[in-house]
Amino acid sequence: GAVVSQHPSRVICKSGTSVKIECRSLDFQATTMFWYRQFPKKSLMLMATSNEGSKATYEQGVEKDKFLINHASLTLSTLTVTSAHPEDSSFYICSAKRLAGGELQETQYFGPGTRLLVL
């Protein structure tokens, strides 16, 4: 199988602090990792796409200085929410595309999500 993990699963922090969320592909190498935010109406909003060793590509309207993404290796990407505020409270989900040929290469494997609550 292709397993993606996220850590932490939930975090509560004070307004103004920074929070780092890790996304790991456990049994495969990921060429590309994606970060999503799930809104109350259950839709997923793509925040950014990150490729190992290069800068992330942010979607329109997503502040790159606020949501720092680092894709340091083929198995790890991190999302840091800097100076978090209550409106940043949400469910953040990552996914990874495996480094492989054929149809499997286009499949995204989703992590379990990280619930962030900013007080």
Added chain:
Amino acid sequence: GQNIDQPTEMTATEGAIVQINCTYQTSGFNGLFWYQQHAGEAPTFLSYNVLDGLEEKGRFSSFLSRSKGYSYLLLKELQMKDSASYLCAVMDSNYQLIWGAGTKLIIKP
């Protein structure tokens, strides 16, 4: 362990009806989601079921049986644009999402 099963691939004809099944075994249950994902795009939300029964939304319907750990997504009057992957995900007792691998639906004229 926690597990979501759905078929890897299905093929259907334009104008027909197709049912995509999803069975799950999770530690607790806080709802089941269906998402549609076209190649190269972000998933889009289709439905959310937390109570047993059928939820109808236009051409798409989703059914849930919690006692059987079973859901299906029903697509009617299939159109070529419905060709996509359909993802089933269950939120467990810790409010974590357990994802199925997705079902690739191929629509033929």
